[in-house]
Amino acid sequence: MASSHISKAESSYIQAGLTSKDPQRLDGRNLGDYRAVALETGVAPLANGSAKLNIGRNPHNGSGGTEVVAATKLEVETLEEGAVDKGRVVCTVTCSPAAYPHLSPNAVEDLQYDLTTVINQTLAHPSLHPGNLRIIPGRKSWLLNVDLVVLADAGNIYDALFMAARAALWDTKVPRTRFVQFKARKGGVDNVGKGGDGMDVHQDVTSGFDTRGAHSAADFELPDYWDEGEVLDGRDRWPICITLNLVPPNHFLDATTSEESAVPLKLLLVFSFASIEVPTIQAMRFIGTGETSSPELRQLIKEGQRYAADTFKALQSKLKAEDVRRNQKTRELFASR
Amino acid sequence: MISFTSFPTQPEDAYRTVRRYNDDEDDAMMDLDDENGPSSSKLTCPGETLTSSHDYMRGHGTYVDNDEVIASVTGTIERVNRLVTVRPVNSRYNPEIGDLVVGRIAEVQPRRWKVDANSRQDAILMLSSVNLPGGVQRRKLESDELQMRTFFEEGDLLVAEVQAFFADGAMSLHTRSLKYGKLRNGQLVIVPPVLVRRLKSHFLTLPCNVDIILALNGYIWVSKHIKQIEQEGELGFDAEAVYSNQNDRIDSSTRSAIARVANIIQILASHFIPLTDTLLLEAYEWTMEQDSDVKTLLQEDYGDALVAAVVSKE
Numbered sequence: 118m119a120s121s122h123i124s125k126a127e128s129s130y131i132q133a134g135l136t137s138k139d140p141q142r143l144d145g146r147n148l149g150d151y152r153a154v155a156l157e158t159g160v161a162p163l164a165n166g167s168a169k170l171n172i173g174r175n176p177h178n179g180s181g182g183t184e185v186v187a188a189t190k191l192e193v194e195t196l197e198e199g200a201v202d203k204g205r206v207v208c209t210v211t212c213s214p215a216a217y218p219h220l221s222p223n224a225v226e227d228l229q230y231d232l233t234t235v236i237n238q239t240l241a242h243p244s245l246h247p248g249n250l251r252i253i254p255g256r257k258s259w260l261l262n263v264d265l266v267v268l269a270d271a272g273n274i275y276d277a278l279f280m281a282a283r284a285a286l287w288d289t290k291v292p293r294t295r296f297v298q299f300k301a302r303k304g305g306v307d308n309v310g311k312g313g314d315g316m317d318v319h320q321d322v323t324s325g326f327d328t329r330g331a332h333s334a335a336d337f338e339l340p341d342y343w344d345e346g347e348v349l350d351g352r353d354r355w356p357i358c359i360t361l362n363l364v365p366p367n368h369f370l371d372a373t374t375s376e377e378s379a380v381p382l383k384l385l386l387v388f389s390f391a392s393i394e395v396p397t398i399q400a401m402r403f404i405g406t407g408e409t410s411s412p413e414l415r416q417l418i419k420e421g422q423r424y425a426a427d428t429f430k431a432l433q434s435k436l437k438a439e440d441v442r443r444n445q446k447t448r449e450l451f452a453s454r
Numbered sequence: 455m456i457s458f459t460s461f462p463t464q465p466e467d468a469y470r471t472v473r474r475y476n477d478d479e480d481d482a483m484m485d486l487d488d489e490n491g492p493s494s495s496k497l498t499c500p501g502e503t504l505t506s507s508h509d510y511m512r513g514h515g516t517y518v519d520n521d522e523v524i525a526s527v528t529g530t531i532e533r534v535n536r537l538v539t540v541r542p543v544n545s546r547y548n549p550e551i552g553d554l555v556v557g558r559i560a561e562v563q564p565r566r567w568k569v570d571a572n573s574r575q576d577a578i579l580m581l582s583s584v585n586l587p588g589g590v591q592r593r594k595l596e597s598d599e600l601q602m603r604t605f606f607e608e609g610d611l612l613v614a615e616v617q618a619f620f621a622d623g624a625m626s627l628h629t630r631s632l633k634y635g636k637l638r639n640g641q642l643v644i645v646p647p648v649l650v651r652r653l654k655s656h657f658l659t660l661p662c663n664v665d666i667i668l669a670l671n672g673y674i675w676v677s678k679h680i681k682q683i684e685q686e687g688e689l690g691f692d693a694e695a696v697y698s699n700q701n702d703r704i705d706s707s708t709r710s711a712i713a714r715v716a717n718i719i720q721i722l723a724s725h726f727i728p729l730t731d732t733l734l735l736e737a738y739e740w741t742m743e744q745d746s747d748v749k750t751l752l753q754e755d756y757g758d759a760l761v762a763a764v765v766s767k768e
Contacts, residue, residue, distance in 0.1 A: 122558070122608055122609030123609055124558070124609045124610040124611050124636075124637075124699070125609075125610075125699040126610075126611070126636070126637065126638040126639070126699050126700075126701055127611065127641065127642070129699070129700070129701055130638075130639065130640065130641065130701050130704070131641075133701065133704070134709055137706070139706050141706065141709050141710060141713065142713070143641050143713060143716065144713060144716070144717060144748075144749070144752060145710065145713045145714065145717060145747065145748025145749040145751065145752070146749050146752070147455065147749070149455055150455045150456075150749065151455065151456040151457070152752075153457060153458075153459050153752070154456060154457070154458050154459065155458070155459045155460060155461050156458050156459075156460070157460060157461050169461065171461070175720070175724050176459075176752075176753070176754035176757065177721065177724035177725055177754065177757055177758070178724040178725075178726075179462070180724070375641075427455070427456060428456050431456050431457065431458055432458065434458075435458035442460075
């Protein structure tokens, strides 16, 4: 992050390279180039969905890069009277102290609070809310926990967090549920004693158990194994973040740590794609001490949208490839048995 | 432009092989007992039991717990008679007097700077061991103490020589030569310190108008070439220039040459190849022959090809 000091000479060397007519970066990338992004889904077997992402990993020895692990976990929540029964989404970001060795423990805590705020406010927004988090209307629903861990930070942490969160949410499977209700058998107590278990599934008979009369379902059961289920509703909509690093008159993507500390102003743009043609802007945030004007901002949003569409397409095809890879792996595992 | 790759796949039974190696408790000891055993080719895990402390003495990289000698680092086991040591694979820089180091100012303290030099402790640069403006041989004044930040401030990079050690093992640096001082006009590359061997000169100049300072602590400064005449002569000492934060004008071709050299150093370091002047020059010429862009150096197969080409020439 910006708090790792670089000297004035280094900073002006970076800035001069970026603002010149023929812009150049320290590692020879173009302004719109990302470092290589490595992505894998399904890394945590106990989570409902998970992903590991690394931006800028050294291809030869696997060192370096910004590394983020994301995982989602569904939890059953019993609702209070009058609560929203659509389920909830809660996001948390944790930063490993090893990722920020130069920061004090308090500073790391502040940082992870900042990151959590940005991620949670964006992903838990009602416009992105998945429709299938309800279990029993008015009684029980799923609480979707999205946990992100920053293992290493080599710049561009926001893009990495959003991409990892998107991959983990894409990977999330919601277990199928089935209502269970109690009802008194016609024969009364004797009948139950003779071997009927007094439990029945999917019957429209009014329950003798339910006194409120609101819903007949008392509880639910899982028809599948725990790791099966359906994907989250509207999983295409999970957003993508583009960080534009502004060095007037240019801007560039995917800054390294030293580039980040030489840049006065960053613009976070978060786009959601219902389909590739219709992006909606979900969040926008300036970070840094610099300033910009509103006509420039309009131009930047337009550019950002273009970058986001590219990233969306690339990420989408990678996620589908990951799905195929994992299905194949599972099949091989079964075949070998 | 964004492209996604995959993490390298690990062999299915990677975990099991490691377990088997650990479970086989006699293995490590047998190697130690065997005079000609291939003990040096085996890597230890931190916390791995090596042998019994009744029979062997603990050396560097080991500790004793419950009458067992246990490795505290990842490395190779070495044994001299009854003494067991582990030589670490990766370690911080071990300073020696006379070494050339590049460091970054971490803190300004009364009459001294603390310098991060990739060592176990911060190095110390005393105000009395830098060249002060207005004559090389001059007593330091109180006014100098008050304006220490005009010489070096937090984050500044400098090249210096290890002068002495303090009682606690921290190194003391000096910049009392015109070769040393603040660094400008370039970028820093960090490699493992073991990859920089002691050379006749650590100030290299490539014919592509690029200067390289191969510091022994693994911090490598790649910058625009500065002409020799400007560096020579005691009288030529110019405080303005030495402690300046302003970069010179750097043209586009020099800038891309600097980026290219920095990328080459990264590639060689990630293949764990020790850096020398001839090697760097050969690698640079090879990339120029290929007529490639600087950013193609970031690709994996291109890096492998570069290493194969350069190593085969040696």
